[in-house]
Amino acid sequence: MRSVNPSRLTGPPMRLRLGATTLPMVGHVRMYVCGITPYDVTHLGHAATYIWADAAERVLRWHGHAVTVARNVTDVDDVLFAEARRRGESHTMLATLQRAAFEGTMATLQVRPPDFAPSAAQHIGHVIQLAAALLDQDAAYERNGAVYARTAHAAGQFGVGRGDALTLAAEYHDDPDDPDKDDPLDVIVWKACRPDDEVSWPSPWGDGRPGWHAECAAMVLALFGPSVDIHCGGGDLAFPHHASEAALAEAATGVTPFARSWMRAGVVTIDGVKMSKSRGDLVLVEDLLREHSPGAVRLLCLNRPWAADWAYEPSALDEAEATLEQLYAAAARPGMAPGAAAVPGALLDDLDVPRAVAMALEDGGQAARTLIELLALS
Known part of the structure; x- marks a missing residue:
């Protein structure tokens, strides 16, 4: 857990707004x-999210x-296994x-390393405990060595209609056509091992x-x-x-809500479609960093509403670089304008970076220096 600046804990309670949720915070904040x-x-x-x-x-x-x-690492995944086979690597x-390579890129972008970096392979035992807890609560069932959770209700709780939910379940490889499921929208907690599987662990229900x-x-x-x-x-x-x-978590523990707030960064698109490896249109961070500063890449991602999808165009990165230079010039001006205190407040209001940038550019001096320091734009 990182250190606290106690001088900033005086005054009224801090409230962070994220979308429609306002979060009073007391002391310790847990973020996954x-x-x-x-x-x-x-x-x-990836970079925008982190x-x-x-x-x-x-x-x-x-x-x-x-x-x-x-910040977890999903190192037990069929996509990973398939890519390793294609490359002839373990x-x-x-x-x-x-x-x-990812952690090196994050360090270049000044994304702080997490306190914990759990990997799925390190937590197999906890998944088995979760499956057992769900079975004890009759929130899951075992079929042919696999454990399925009763999650058909989850789509409605997240505002997704059943038809769309079935489409998305198929797209994300949740296998809604699995004949062992009571409901197509139930999800697998423990996947039974197939004869050709090269990766598996023992469990009370069999290897998987x-x-x-x-x-x-x-x-x-x-x-x-x-x-x-x-x-x-x-x-x-x-x-x-x-x-x-x-x-899964709420059914196993009985504690709701599982998350006090959800912060989902908007999807980056190319020609109106989410970037994907299959379409061959990925914008790689390592390519951007060859010609632009890490601060410009950060500002490109941040100088917009955080939850909104957005289209990447190379000219936008040039504009971010120019705005960053203007912020540096503004920071060089002397003075302690009112914006110095207003900038952090703007960021508490739904992480409103565009408003904070406008304040910093207008007031300059300490306001701009505060913004640059707070958002690690140097």
Whole structure:
């Protein structure tokens, strides 16, 4: 847990607004960030999510709160295994190399390292405990060596209609056509081992491995207990991942809500469509950093509403670089204008970076210096 600045804990209670949720904070803040599946290089969509999570942490710390951050690594995943086979590498070696590259990119972008970096492979035992707890609560059932959770209700709780939920479940490989399911929207907690599986662990129900949603739920419960204050991730993870994760944790513990707030960064698009490896249109962070500063990449991601999807265009990065130079010039001006105190307040109001940038540019001096320091734009 990182240090606290007690001088900023005086005065009225701090309230952070994230979308429609206003969060009074008292002392310690628990933040969980959905991390990478380490099978490929970091693209701009990844970076935007982690830069926004980092910004939220920095705002909380600026106002005197101790923040504990966990950012997981999904190193038990069929996509990872398939990529390792394609490359002729072990999945553990591929995951290790890609994780190291990702962490190097995050360091260059001044994203603070998390307090905890759990991996799915390290928490197999906790997934087994989660499955057992769900079975004890009759919130899950066992079929042919697999454990399925009763999660059909989760879509409605997250505002997703059944038709859309079935489409998304298929898109995210939740296998709604699995004949062993009581309901197509039930999710797998423990996946039974197939004859050709190269990765499995023993369990009370037979050899197998965890389901994706269960991995995150188990890691949160193991690290933070039954709830977190802020749960971060990409905007495309609301359903089925976040909805299922919350449903699993709440059914196992009886504690609601699983997350006091959800912070899902908007999806980055190219020509109106989410970037994807299959379309070959990924914007790689390492390419951007060859020609632009880390501060410009951070500002490109931050100088917009955090929850809104946005389209990447190369000219936008040039504009971010120019705005950053204007902020540096404004910071060089002397003075202690009213904006110096208003900038952190603007960021408490739904992380309103555009408003904070406008204040910093107008007032200059300490206001601009505060913004640059707070958002790590130097």
